[in-house]
Amino acid sequence: MELKGRAWKLGADVDTDAIIPARYLTTSDPDELAAHCMEDAEPSFPVGFKAGDIFVAGKNFGCGSSREHAPIAIKAAGVSCVIARTFARIFYRNAFNIGLPIFESPEAAEDVRDGDELAVDADTGTIKNLTTGRIYKSAPAPPFMQEIIAAGGLINYVSAKLK
């Protein structure tokens, strides 16, 4: 599967309060959450993104709270995947569980500029910068995580296990 879109560049330690402020956690409706995604952290960002848009961030993306509302908001806002130098651990699990593709790539996190067009091969983790022609690698997900993805998320995986 290829994910293709414009890069929105973010800094280091983007926390879950920045991704979706707690004042909006009185709902778990994906569309309502998407309407406020990143609004405090990056007021210049649009409300909602073009389908396919990609977040490219520094280290420790998604640090802070365990709120699954954060990856839900990003996904529902139209973002196709997140590339970061590193991810905070709860966000990492949550993203896999709800089906938001994420890629750890220090090279891409360093090199990609805001507005670059990217194409990500979700199966191999190869990231192409269509603007500059550069290619970056990302660490593949552990085999067990790939099983969860193949099952269509954790819930399907667990359902199958219960049967």
Next chain:
Amino acid sequence: MPMTITEKILAAHAGREQVVPGELINARVDLVLGNDITAPVAIREFDKIGAAVVFDLERVALVPDHFTPNKDIKSAEQSKIMRDFARKHKIVNYFEVGCMGIEHCLLPEQGLVGPGDLVIGADSHTCTYGALGAFSTGMGSTDIAAAMALGEIWLKVPESIKFVFEGELKPWVSGKDLILYIIGQIGVDGALYKAMEFTGSTIENLSIDGRFSMCNMAVEAGAKNGIVPPDEITRSYVEGRCRRPYKFYQSDPDAAYAKIYRYDTSKIEPQVAFPHLPENSRAVSEAGIVEIDQSVIGSCTNGRIEDLRAAAKVLKGKKVHKNVRPIIFPGTQEIYLQALAEGLIETFIRAGAAVSTPTCGPCLGGHMGILADGERCIATTNRNFVGRMGHPGSEVYLSNPAVAAASAILGRIAGPWEVE
């Protein structure tokens, strides 16, 4: 092969003799936790799984504490989803508003967590219970839904980092200051994916409440869990309180650590973490003049009786600054009653502080103490991210309860020694 305490607890819950860092395991869980923000999402996912019942009626804890007492219609609807689920599934450990508390103060107090346990919760500060020598960690709602159905969860065995504190605490220094100091040294991802093990003579003499504060903030260094080796201080807390049998695990002397940090405790002063990351900590004596509008004392980090006693010691017979709004939140109803019996609540109110029923409200900018643009708050909570306590143009400074109390009196960030 020698193992750390974290590895031993994980091995025991995976039915294994041995585990090594990096391994993926399926582990049995002793308790699964959700709150009024995260449980509704978990319940939605649980219903999708198609499980008729939760794995164990006594091992699921549901605590409405974030936006409760319900702050508005939407939060009332969220709470209702959790309440209805608890009634339908006959969940034993559901805590209604009159007997609730902030989850990470409440569950240990109620004896629902013990040494050697493996606990997961849909709240990042679930790592608090490491103070009892348990393995506990935060996860998202979908993971919690899976664990509610199966009673087990997949985990990657973390490497451990050992933090050794030797020496005596200076006056007014608490567990909160030690953890703020560590995060200042290693950064907000300094222990990413790792277990933080707190040891040394300082920790051996640290109160259980101080240990809770330290383990609570392990996640602010990116850690999977924080843990303190259980000892007689642990035993005196859990004895007669724990509802299940418990077990003390200890790290082997030759266990492997990714890193070992050593600190001379006698050199550490009370800390304050400046906006907008917990790693921006420095000594209170080096804070300079920072005027404040609000002082919040409480939360899952510092809402326990020892915290309230420290604040009351500073506020006793004093009046707060006319420009400061102090808000004090006992962590649970039991702690509230204890504070009443000791006269602490009267001390707070006479000093000019507002005292609230237990809630996470202000810590996450939910309700009960939201900041306006440009306002500053000193808080005994755990996060000072942009907009954490309200308007994105507001600021949060993190400290221990005595510092927050002294700051309320002087109207600026101050050490308790300045009001003695």
